[in-house]
Amino acid sequence: MLFLIRFAFKNIWRYKRRTIITFIAISVGIVLFVFTDSMLKGFHYESVRNFIDYESSHIKIYNQEFYDEMSDEGFLLLDKGIENYKKVQDIISTEDISVTPRISFNARMINERIGGERPFTVIGIEPDMDKNVYSLKESIDSGRYLKTDEYGVIIGKMAAKKLEVKIGDMLTILTRTKYDTYQAISVEVVGIINPPNPQISRSVAYIPLDIAKRDLDMEGDITEIGIRAKDDDIEDLLDDISSELKSNNMGYLTAVSWRELGKDWLTLSRTKTAGSYIIILVIFIIAAVGVINTMLMSVFERIKEIGMMRALGMRDNEILWSFIFEGAAIGLFGAVFGVVIGLLVNAYQVYIGFDWSFMTNMDVDIGYRIMDVVKGVWNPESFIFAATFSILAPALISIYPSLKAIRMEITESLRTA
Amino acid sequence: MGALVSVLDLKKDYKVGETVVHALRGMDMEIEAGEFTAVAGPSGSGKSTLLNLIGCLDTPTEGKVLINENDVSHYSKKELANIRRESIGFIFQTFNLIPILSAFENVAFPLSLLHWDSEKIQNNVNQILKDVGLEGMEDRYPRELSGGQQQRVAVARALVKEPTIILADEPTANLDSNTGGDILDLMRELNEEKGATFIFSTHDPMVMDRARRLINLKDGMIHSDERK
Ligand SMILES: Nc1ncnc2c1ncn2[C@@H]1O[C@H](COP(=O)(O)OP(=O)(O)OP(=O)(O)O)[C@@H](O)[C@H]1O
Ligand SMILES: [Mg+2]
Numbered sequence: 087m088l089f090l091i092r093f094a095f096k097n098i099w100r101y102k103r104r105t106i107i108t109f110i111a112i113s114v115g116i117v118l119f120v121f122t123d124s125m126l127k128g129f130h131y132e133s134v135r136n137f138i139d140y141e142s143s144h145i146k147i148y149n150q151e152f153y154d155e156m157s158d159e160g161f162l163l164l165d166k167g168i169e170n171y172k173k174v175q176d177i178i179s180t181e182d183i184s185v186t187p188r189i190s191f192n193a194r195m196i197n198e199r200i201g202g203e204r205p206f207t208v209i210g211i212e213p214d215m216d217k218n219v220y221s222l223k224e225s226i227d228s229g230r231y232l233k234t235d236e237y238g239v240i241i242g243k244m245a246a247k248k249l250e251v252k253i254g255d256m257l258t259i260l261t262r263t264k265y266d267t268y269q270a271i272s273v274e275v276v277g278i279i280n281p282p283n284p285q286i287s288r289s290v291a292y293i294p295l296d297i298a299k300r301d302l303d304m305e306g307d308i309t310e311i312g313i314r315a316k317d318d319d320i321e322d323l324l325d326d327i328s329s330e331l332k333s334n335n336m337g338y339l340t341a342v343s344w345r346e347l348g349k350d351w352l353t354l355s356r357t358k359t360a361g362s363y364i365i366i367l368v369i370f371i372i373a374a375v376g377v378i379n380t381m382l383m384s385v386f387e388r389i390k391e392i393g394m395m396r397a398l399g400m401r402d403n404e405i406l407w408s409f410i411f412e413g414a415a416i417g418l419f420g421a422v423f424g425v426v427i428g429l430l431v432n433a434y435q436v437y438i439g440f441d442w443s444f445m446t447n448m449d450v451d452i453g454y455r456i457m458d459v460v461k462g463v464w465n466p467e468s469f470i471f472a473a474t475f476s477i478l479a480p481a482l483i484s485i486y487p488s489l490k491a492i493r494m495e496i497t498e499s500l501r502t503a
Numbered sequence: 504m505g506a507l508v509s510v511l512d513l514k515k516d517y518k519v520g521e522t523v524v525h526a527l528r529g530m531d532m533e534i535e536a537g538e539f540t541a542v543a544g545p546s547g548s549g550k551s552t553l554l555n556l557i558g559c560l561d562t563p564t565e566g567k568v569l570i571n572e573n574d575v576s577h578y579s580k581k582e583l584a585n586i587r588r589e590s591i592g593f594i595f596q597t598f599n600l601i602p603i604l605s606a607f608e609n610v611a612f613p614l615s616l617l618h619w620d621s622e623k624i625q626n627n628v629n630q631i632l633k634d635v636g637l638e639g640m641e642d643r644y645p646r647e648l649s650g651g652q653q654q655r656v657a658v659a660r661a662l663v664k665e666p667t668i669i670l671a672d673e674p675t676a677n678l679d680s681n682t683g684g685d686i687l688d689l690m691r692e693l694n695e696e697k698g699a700t701f702i703f704s705t706h707d708p709m710v711m712d713r714a715r716r717l718i719n720l721k722d723g724m725i726h727s728d729e730r731k
Contacts, residue, residue, distance in 0.1 A: 089615045096603050394599040397560055398613050398660075399588020401581070496560045500595070 090404060094411030098419070101384065105416060108380045112420025112480075113427060115373035116472040119366050120428040124435055124462035126359050129454050131463060133355065134318070134348075136283040136455035139221040142344040143186075143312035144320045145327060147174060150340045152309060162191050162207075164264040167307035168339060174311060177334050178327050183315050184218035186211070187308040189298040193261035195241075195291060197249045198272070204248060206241075208259055208291045210298025210308075219314040222279060222292065229253040229277035235296045238276035242287030246278050253278065259293070263303040271301050283455040320344070354453035370475075377480045381413055385487035392491045393499025402492040409488040413480035421473040428469060435462030505572045506533035507700060508557055508668060513566035515552050515723075526552040528723040529566070534668070534702060539694045541711050542704040544720030550704035551672050553720070557702065558591055558670045559583040571667060588616055592661030594671035594703070598653040600645040600660075606632065607641040610659045617664060631659045635689060651682035658689060662699055671703035675710055687713045 098105050138144060148156070152166035168174060171187050179185060189210035196203045213232045217223040223231045227243055239257055241249070251257060252275065259271040273293060281287050299306065315323050320343055327341045345352065385392075392405060439461035491499070515527040527549045534540060534557075542550045555561045556568055559575055562583075567576045575586060587593075592613075600609045607628055614624045632641055635655040645653055654674065661669045671690070675683030687710055693699050703710075711717055719727040 100603050390597075390599065391601060394593075394595065395601075395612075396584065397558070397587060397593050398616065399584050399586075399591075400616055401584050401588075404616070497555050500560075500599075 109420035113424035116424025133455040186215035227280035239273040240277040413484035417477035508534040509569040541714030548720040590667040592666040592669040
């Protein structure tokens with residue numbers, strides 16, 4: 087066996103150029119695979135992070151009717167809010183979670199100076215509580231965070247650019263109250279945030295909860311309670327909260343997990359991942375065709391030599407193994423090379439990251455909650471899979487032509503040119 | 504004691520489409536140990552076919568080939584491979600060295616197949632390369648050797664395991680006549696010094712002259728058989 091392995095390693099250098107091209111193809115396949123895998127996982131993790139930190143929190147409590155209408159039609163029904171939310175807070179509060187009330191409503195925002203107008207989701211927040219649940223405060227880019235009871239607004243950097251506003255400018259929020267009457271709220275831009283979540287940056291504005299309550303005639307109601315837990319696995323907590331709500335006669339409320347809230351884009355993200363793997367598969371197939379070609383050629387060009395070796399008494403299985411080892415050896419070189427380059431490229435992606443802002447700047451919803459730089463993740467399995475596949479595939483591919491060659495009569499093999 | 508090789512009423516047919524070619528039509532002969540035999544005859548007379556059957560590369564349609572009194576005509580492919588591996592050496596018209604192996608490694612190849620240990624391989628290969636006059640060229644690759652030198656490597660490869668019999672189908676046909684003569688002289692020398700048994704085919708009268716036994720074939724039959 088050792089002799090056959092040594093023989094195989096010598097044989098791969100028979101056609102240097104072809105071998106090198108083949109193992110470059112294998113390496114490129116590996117690099118693209120581990121890179122894309124890391125990138126997609128990075129997109130996903132980052133998106134989950136930014137979704138929880140800026141949109142969904144871990145669990146939200148809604149009025150069931152509000153939630154149904156919001157998820158079915160996208161309407162935010164202010165008359166289907168949560169009454170007496172302090173009591174709800176008391177019921178669900180434990181040491182391990184932070185909670186905060188919010189009022190979300192649809193509005194149009196008008197730049198009072200030049201008149202530009204855009205649709206927004208405006209959210210009333212309780213500044214001191216909100217920062218324990220969401221990451222708004224950390225993403226202030228210029229200006230400051232909101233104060234209680236001021237006619238101030240915080241908007242995202244992308245929205246500010248679209249509306250052409252800066253700190254100190256006045257915006258009019260055009261909306262309807264709980265009783266469906268028109269309302270215009272004039273607010274001053276006090277802060278501009280640059281969140282890593284394009285949905286937030288593009289079309290969400292924040293005002294103090296008191297202002298929203300008062301100017302929308304909410305009479306103390308809010309539309310949702312956001313809850314932050316210790317970690318992202320909140321299924322047990324969700325069950326506890328749901329049963330607490332029920333047993334306290336608050337069955338009209340529903341507790342919804344971030345996974346449920348994000349199911350649309352999570353599905354989209356999975357579809358995109360599948361799509362990307364198809365592209366990778368195509369790359370793998372191209373590499374495999376190169377490998378198949380190399381292995382076919384290296385066997386069929388050596389028909390006469392195979393005949394000679396059989397004449398010298400080399401057994402058929404020894405010939406088969408020598409070609410299997412040869413395929414594996416080419417794969418091994420490709421794998422080593424590909425894994426080394428893959429490690430380097432991915433190290434860059436994991437520790438520095440690539441800038442994807444060209445994608446988020448296109449103003450289209452790509453589903454992912456990412457802005458500019460996204461870092462990849464280390465996924466040892468993808469390296470192990472790619473390397474194993476790269477070694478096994480050429481080894482297995484070489485079986486077919488070898489079997490054909492050893493099924494030939496020796497005398498016939500020897501007669502070939 | 505019987506002959507080293509006995510051929511008994513040996514027949515070989517080839518089917519080419521609908522027609523059957525009778526390459527060997529019934530041949531009898533005995534080869535004794537230490538003989539130096541040329542098989543001659545016009546093209547298509549069956550020289551290669553005969554050598555292939557004695558060399559266990561192919562099986563006869565009818566008749567028998569006995570090697571050391573063992574009937575190999577009904578051996579399985581695996582058994583034939585074992586006989587070739589242990590008892591038969593081949594020299595080919597086109598040298599057929601492995602291009603990625605050095606002269607030394609080419610000669611060592613049949614010994615590796617026999618799982619000899621590396622020290623024994625080292626000694627035997629160096630000795631035989633010296634015997635065929637290639638001392639100092641052990642590390643050269645086939646492309647760095649002349650045709651004659653390549654055929655010397657091939658001779659060394661055939662002899663290194665000290666096989667029962669060495670078969671050579673037109674070993675000089677790809678060499679100029681001087682070089683061909685040298686190869687024949689080398690084979691004869693090894694035959695005389697080591698007692699190696701050679702059977703080779705040829706078209707070349709100069710080669711026939713150097714044989715000690717000349718078997719002439721015609722239409723798949725033995726036309727003449729003379730010892731000199
Ligand atoms: N594999 C084969 N299939 C069909 N016919 C064959 C095959 N091998 C040999 N023959 C035929 O058998 C006959 C004997 O061929 P063989 O090769 O033994 O002759 P040869 O004496 O070696 O000729 P040459 O001097 O040209 O090498 C020829 O008629 C040849 O065409
Ligand atoms: Mg012939």
